[in-house]
Amino acid sequence: MRSLRATLTLWYTVALMAAVIAFGITISLLQRRAGTEAQDERLTRQTSRVSSLLLQRASDGRGPLVDVTFAPRTTALRLDVVDQLSFIPGLVLVVDTAGLALYGSPEVRQLSLAATDQLRHRLLAMALDQERFAVALDRETYRFVAQRVSGAGRAIFAVAVGEEEIDPQVILQRFATSLLVVVPIILGLAVLVGWLLSGRALRPVGRMIDELEAISDGRSLHRRLPSAGPASDEMGRLSNALNALLSRLETSFGAMRRFVADASHELKTPLTVMRAGVERSLTDQKTNPEAMIALEETLVGVRHMTELVDALLTLARVDEGRMELHTEPVDLGALLSEVHETGQILGEQGEVEVSLELPEQPVVVDADSGRMRQLVMNLVTNAVKYTPAGGKVWLSLTGTAESATLSVRDTGIGIAPGDVGRVFDRFWRADLARSRTGERPGIGLGLSIARWIAEAHGGSIAVTSRPGRGSVFTVTLPLRREASQPHVMES
Numbered sequence: 001m002r003s004l005r006a007t008l009t010l011w012y013t014v015a016l017m018a019a020v021i022a023f024g025i026t027i028s029l030l031q032r033r034a035g036t037e038a039q040d041e042r043l044t045r046q047t048s049r050v051s052s053l054l055l056q057r058a059s060d061g062r063g064p065l066v067d068v069t070f071a072p073r074t075t076a077l078r079l080d081v082v083d084q085l086s087f088i089p090g091l092v093l094v095v096d097t098a099g100l101a102l103y104g105s106p107e108v109r110q111l112s113l114a115a116t117d118q119l120r121h122r123l124l125a126m127a128l129d130q131e132r133f134a135v136a137l138d139r140e141t142y143r144f145v146a147q148r149v150s151g152a153g154r155a156i157f158a159v160a161v162g163e164e165e166i167d168p169q170v171i172l173q174r175f176a177t178s179l180l181v182v183v184p185i186i187l188g189l190a191v192l193v194g195w196l197l198s199g200r201a202l203r204p205v206g207r208m209i210d211e212l213e214a215i216s217d218g219r220s221l222h223r224r225l226p227s228a229g230p231a232s233d234e235m236g237r238l239s240n241a242l243n244a245l246l247s248r249l250e251t252s253f254g255a256m257r258r259f260v261a262d263a264s265h266e267l268k269t270p271l272t273v274m275r276a277g278v279e280r281s282l283t284d285q286k287t288n289p290e291a292m293i294a295l296e297e298t299l300v301g302v303r304h305m306t307e308l309v310d311a312l313l314t315l316a317r318v319d320e321g322r323m324e325l326h327t328e329p330v331d332l333g334a335l336l337s338e339v340h341e342t343g344q345i346l347g348e349q350g351e352v353e354v355s356l357e358l359p360e361q362p363v364v365v366d367a368d369s370g371r372m373r374q375l376v377m378n379l380v381t382n383a384v385k386y387t388p389a390g391g392k393v394w395l396s397l398t399g400t401a402e403s404a405t406l407s408v409r410d411t412g413i414g415i416a417p418g419d420v421g422r423v424f425d426r427f428w429r430a431d432l433a434r435s436r437t438g439e440r441p442g443i444g445l446g447l448s449i450a451r452w453i454a455e456a457h458g459g460s461i462a463v464t465s466r467p468g469r470g471s472v473f474t475v476t477l478p479l480r481r482e483a484s485q486p487h488v489m490e491s
Helices: 004-058 079-085 113-124 168-214 234-283 289-320 332-350 369-385 417-422 446-456
Strands: 066-068 075-077 091-096 101-104 130-137 140-148 156-164 328-331 353-357 364-367 392-399 403-410 460-466 470-478
Touching: 004 079, 004 091, 004 130, 004 140, 004 156, 004 168, 075 079, 075 101, 079 101, 091 113, 101 113, 113 130, 113 140, 113 156, 168 234, 234 289, 328 332, 328 369, 332 353, 332 369, 332 392, 332 403, 364 369, 364 470, 369 392, 369 403, 369 446, 369 470, 417 460, 446 460, 446 470
Parallel strands: 353 392
Antiparallel strands: 066 075, 091 101, 091 156, 130 140, 140 156, 328 364, 392 403, 403 470, 460 470
């Protein structure tokens, strides 16, 4: 899944690249415009130079600029004027009032006859004293500046100087070439700078996430997030809002724990009294047989309520951090043997076979024997409860150099894949068959307590299951330190 930092870096890079491309296109358009203006300015100077030359030679006293030779309609400029015009670069054309070409530079003479006629007609159609225009001649586009000439003789009408127009494709090719060189560098810098900037901007968020992940249960709600900045900016407001939320949660959880603990403690004494009274009535021979049935049902309910109160009281003490473990070296093999005997009794009632597999060597852990027995008993009770008649339950224990693994496997009804992750939640039930009023009564707290016991001993508990094929609960515990270290004999 893409992170927020990567997303910000990506958008920063895209925005920067879009800005660079837009900047490059703008520069290209401006360069094209500037090139056209520079070209027009250069052609204007050359046109003015030709016009000034013609005016100067017309007043030098050496006669008219136009010589009439061979035929009345064949005209040309004087040779001294032609010599000077030959030094002006580009396409230079001088026409008379009839539209005949009085002079054409070598570049003009290389044009086709149709192109020359098109250019002459364009000059005759001039509406202003000076015009700038582009014209396509022989499949090439040329840029011209034309100017009327007055005072150089009645025969001379206008002059024009031109050159090939700047090709937009050339500008685009230059721009594309520049992009191919510059874009990889800019892209790399954009990714690097975007990653650094986004990391710096999100660093306070990362610290808040780490702190929130550390507040994983109700016992850590007293912790508060560090200030991420002034209260006026977004990070400061976020940290203040989360701290206020944690304060409200701490108050609510504290009130709930106190209520559960107080209620469980207050209910425990009257339930004990009720249970003792019911049991005494059941043993009294004077009790009416019909009342015995009601008393037995009452005793079942009282036992269930006592079990629920004990579990709630245990979890309340766990949440408050007041539950202590009295650890000592415990042989898990012996403990499982004791639980196995009780499990066989439970299995006989439900026609379920309960077997035990132990290693040859003892497996010793530092544990609270009472709590560890409670953990295994909860797992065995659940396995027998949810295994149909004729099924099997296996208890097994294995040990490695570092840890001990005990598992409880059954051929019961199993757990749906979507429910496996919730089996350790408090009061959670997979289906109606697991309700406390169904065929498999329970309170839904046994696995929650089992998980706490495993984690309190530095271990873990996991479950794998397939519907209709049973479940496997696996508990992993660290071995006793002295047992896990090699024994060194002193000489």
